[in-house]
Amino acid sequence: MNITEILFWFLTALAILSALMVVFSRNPVHSVLWLILVFFAISGHYIMLNAQFLAIVNLIVYAGAIMVLFLFVIMLMNMNSDSEPQKNKWLKMAGTVAGGSLLLILVAALKNSEVQYQKVEGAQGTIGLIHNLGKTLFTDYVVPFEISSVLFLSAMVGAVVIGKKD
Amino acid sequence: MPINYYIFLAITLFCIGIVGVLTRRNAIIIFMCIELMLNAVNILLVAFSKMHYLAAATANPATNVGSEAQLFVFFIMVVAAAEVTVGLAIIVMMYRNIHSVDINFLNRLKH
Amino acid sequence: MNVIILSAILGVIMMYTGVMSKNKSTARYVATAGILALIGANWLEFAGVNFFNIDTRGMLEFTSFGLVFNLIILVCTLVYFLLSGKDLEEVGANAADYFALIFFILTGIAIVSAFKTMLMLFIGIEIISIPLYILAGSDKKNLRSNEAALKYFLMGSFSTGLMLMGIALLYGATGTFYTDGMYLGLGNITVMKMAGLVLLMISLGFKVSAVPFHFWTPDVYDGSPTVFTSFMATIVKAAFFIAFLLLFENAFGRMHSEWQFAMALITAATLIIGNITAVFQQSVKRMLAYSSIAQAGFMLLAIFALNNIGKQGLILYTAAYSLPTIGIFAVLMRMKDYTYEGFNGFAKHQPLLAALLAVFLFSLAGIPLTGGFFAKYYMLVAAMKNGAMFWLVIIGVCCAAISVYYYFRIIQAMYFREGADPGIQVSEGFKTVLVLTAVLVIILGVHPDWLLHLLDN
Numbered sequence: 001m002n003i004t005e006i007l008f009w010f011l012t013a014l015a016i017l018s019a020l021m022v023v024f025s026r027n028p029v030h031s032v033l034w035l036i037l038v039f040f041a042i043s044g045h046y047i048m049l050n051a052q053f054l055a056i057v058n059l060i061v062y063a064g065a066i067m068v069l070f071l072f073v074i075m076l077m078n079m080n081s082d083s084e085p086q087k088n089k090w091l092k093m094a095g096t097v098a099g100g101s102l103l104l105i106l107v108a109a110l111k112n113s114e115v116q117y118q119k120v121e122g123a124q125g126t127i128g129l130i131h132n133l134g135k136t137l138f139t140d141y142v143v144p145f146e147i148s149s150v151l152f153l154s155a156m157v158g159a160v161v162i163g164k165k166d
Numbered sequence: 167m168p169i170n171y172y173i174f175l176a177i178t179l180f181c182i183g184i185v186g187v188l189t190r191r192n193a194i195i196i197f198m199c200i201e202l203m204l205n206a207v208n209i210l211l212v213a214f215s216k217m218h219y220l221a222a223a224t225a226n227p228a229t230n231v232g233s234e235a236q237l238f239v240f241f242i243m244v245v246a247a248a249e250v251t252v253g254l255a256i257i258v259m260m261y262r263n264i265h266s267v268d269i270n271f272l273n274r275l276k277h
Numbered sequence: 278m279n280v281i282i283l284s285a286i287l288g289v290i291m292m293y294t295g296v297m298s299k300n301k302s303t304a305r306y307v308a309t310a311g312i313l314a315l316i317g318a319n320w321l322e323f324a325g326v327n328f329f330n331i332d333t334r335g336m337l338e339f340t341s342f343g344l345v346f347n348l349i350i351l352v353c354t355l356v357y358f359l360l361s362g363k364d365l366e367e368v369g370a371n372a373a374d375y376f377a378l379i380f381f382i383l384t385g386i387a388i389v390s391a392f393k394t395m396l397m398l399f400i401g402i403e404i405i406s407i408p409l410y411i412l413a414g415s416d417k418k419n420l421r422s423n424e425a426a427l428k429y430f431l432m433g434s435f436s437t438g439l440m441l442m443g444i445a446l447l448y449g450a451t452g453t454f455y456t457d458g459m460y461l462g463l464g465n466i467t468v469m470k471m472a473g474l475v476l477l478m479i480s481l482g483f484k485v486s487a488v489p490f491h492f493w494t495p496d497v498y499d500g501s502p503t504v505f506t507s508f509m510a511t512i513v514k515a516a517f518f519i520a521f522l523l524l525f526e527n528a529f530g531r532m533h534s535e536w537q538f539a540m541a542l543i544t545a546a547t548l549i550i551g552n553i554t555a556v557f558q559q560s561v562k563r564m565l566a567y568s569s570i571a572q573a574g575f576m577l578l579a580i581f582a583l584n585n586i587g588k589q590g591l592i593l594y595t596a597a598y599s600l601p602t603i604g605i606f607a608v609l610m611r612m613k614d615y616t617y618e619g620f621n622g623f624a625k626h627q628p629l630l631a632a633l634l635a636v637f638l639f640s641l642a643g644i645p646l647t648g649g650f651f652a653k654y655y656m657l658v659a660a661m662k663n664g665a666m667f668w669l670v671i672i673g674v675c676c677a678a679i680s681v682y683y684y685f686r687i688i689q690a691m692y693f694r695e696g697a698d699p700g701i702q703v704s705e706g707f708k709t710v711l712v713l714t715a716v717l718v719i720i721l722g723v724h725p726d727w728l729l730h731l732l733d734n
Contacts, residue, residue, distance in 0.1 A: 022199070023189065028195060035201070042209055049216050051236055062201075069250060073258060079267070085271075116169070125219050133240070147404075150404055153285075154404065155407055158407060159252055160374070161371050169449075204437075211445050238396055242441060253430055264423075
């Protein structure tokens with residue numbers, strides 16, 4: 001095993017374990033912290049794939065902004081494991097079995113997909129660097145980029161409408 | 167790395183997210199699990215982008231095949247950020263009224 | 278492109294109107310003028326006049342199908358503003374912002390009726406959905422409205438997650454996001470493409486509330502303020518259908534026979550469950566929610582058949598379903614009692630409104646001489662022409678017969694029962710618009726060709 005493989009397995013294990021902890025920890029604050037760990041692991045994967053721009057954006061936007069917002073709301077509501085509502089045992093079991101079956105089906109189906117022999121070389125290529133992505137974003141993808149401003153505007157108006165006092 | 171590893175990683179994270187959506191009752195946790203699903207999609211798209219790049223780069227080393235998927239990931243993050251503002255606003259609005267974020271709370275009120 | 282840019286600008290103008298003007302009704306007048314301008318701009322684009330020449334790199338393509346669809350959507354929105362604009366002002370204190378959100382939704386609808394890549398589909402659907410979550414929860418103190426917003430939001434983002442997974446798998450298999458470039462032919466079907474297709478089908482099934490992904494619909498439609506239910510159940514639902522149809526035609530059209538059976542099952546389930554549950558409802562608002570599921574079953578026939586008649590039928594259905602439903606909701610909003618009993622003796626006290634309501638209900642039930650008849654007829658012919666599954670046509674006909682029962686219950690209550698005066702006040706303008714809408718519905722039922730001729734341009 002070379003260093004890349006070791007890192008890959010380490011980050012994968014970290015991501016999956018933390019994701020499981022997000023779902024199964026009783027305290028909402030712990031869930032948020034585990035989710036931040038998942039995002040760090042995923043950012044590590046991005047760096048290994050030489051997608052540096054996305055790695056940084058992932059950290060800034062997800063771990064930095066979105067998760068802090070979540071944490072802020074949870075603390076505002078003063079939630080802890082005692083006030084945490086729980087589904088009954090059977091519903092939980094059914095949900096887990098359903099998700100597990102979906103996992104099994106997807107893995108079994110995609111195990112022998114048409115791309116199974118293709119490889120991913122992290123070190124090769126510079127498409128993930130900001131030079132290339134910026135150029136593509138502002139030439140080929142300028143229309144969706146501008147249109148997404150409408151999305152932001154509507155989210156902004158919406159948050160104000162919902163949040164402000166009547 | 168074979169692409170299959172990345173596919174399995176993404177699917178596993180995706181299914182963990184689905185399990186969370188199905189088994190939890192706290193609206194905020196459910197929402198976090200949905201974010202987890204989106205992140206699973208992101209990592210899958212980046213892996214596919216590099217895969218298609220590798221396939222195209224053997225013929226033409228200067229190609230930028232694969233940047234479209236990375237930009238798609240960028241747009242997913244944009245949309246997720248917008249969705250979070252609206253979602254948390256709705257959850258806070260509900261909390262102000264009933265002092266709970268339990269998705270079954272309203273069902274209990276009705277009966 | 279005209280509509281996309283102009284309606285985004287109009288949204289911003291509406292935001293400023295809310296700040297600048299203290300008078301509540303200003304926003305409504307500006308919005309109505311704006312929608313008229315949008316209709317004009319759409320018509321000009323149809324005639325070949327483009328205000329903006331933007332190279333979209335093939336991401337958007339403005340076909341006559343999409344433009345005619347947009348035209349219908351805009352006319353329905355105009356009717357909606359004229360009939361329900363006043364009620365919209367009553368919800369909360371932010372009327373101008375609601376109008377702004379509706380204009381942003383129209384931007385999204387213009388995008389999904391023209392998309393050529395998955396990226397535009399995704400952004401368009403999100404631009405439609407995010408303002409809707411807000412509108413569903415706009416009655417902030419009402420717990421049922423809160424519940425509707427939360428449910429809609431969680432289901433909407435969950436189905437977006439499924440859709441993105443589907444898109445990612447399709448990208449992995451084909452290496453492109455362009456729907457035409459995917460070359461999803463018959464011969465080279467693989468598990469990965471199939472998994473992507475199934476995920477997309479499920480997520481769009483959520484959006485159009487097809488059975489078995491419909492369970493959120495009654496609660497959301499029932500809980501939201503009625504004026505926004507009217508918008509959600511008609512205009513927005515039609516927009517999701519156009520996205521569904523364009524995606525499955527452009528990207529998966531060549532592997533039609535692979536997914537046709539699954540679509541037939543979904544369609545049959547939607548028709549049966551939607552119609553049968555609607556029979557047992559006591560509240561008219563809830564009945565209309567289930568009837569929107571039932572009507573979605575008919576619209577799904579267009580996607581099942583995927584032929585030219587089906588596309589024409591979807592255009593016709595959008596008009597013949599949206600206009601009457603908006604009309605019924607506009608009257609329902611003024612009633613105090615949402616149950617069937619509330620309509621008892623309605624014809625005696627409001628003869629004109631009762632007659633117009635009867636026309637609208639006839640159209641929804643698909644009685645000849647109204648638009649709904651031809652819409653249902655086109656859908657069934659499309660499914661029959663397709664020829665693969667005749668049993669679906671039979672189910673469709675039976676369900677159309679069942680639907681007559683619950684629509685006629687209102688007519689029966691209005692005309693053959695005695696009841697107290699519901700005491701609703703309507704202005705002359707409201708009545709005029711309602712009469713014009715009913716005339717439009719009848720014209721569609723007598724002579725639908727003029728609408729369909731537009732498609733040949």
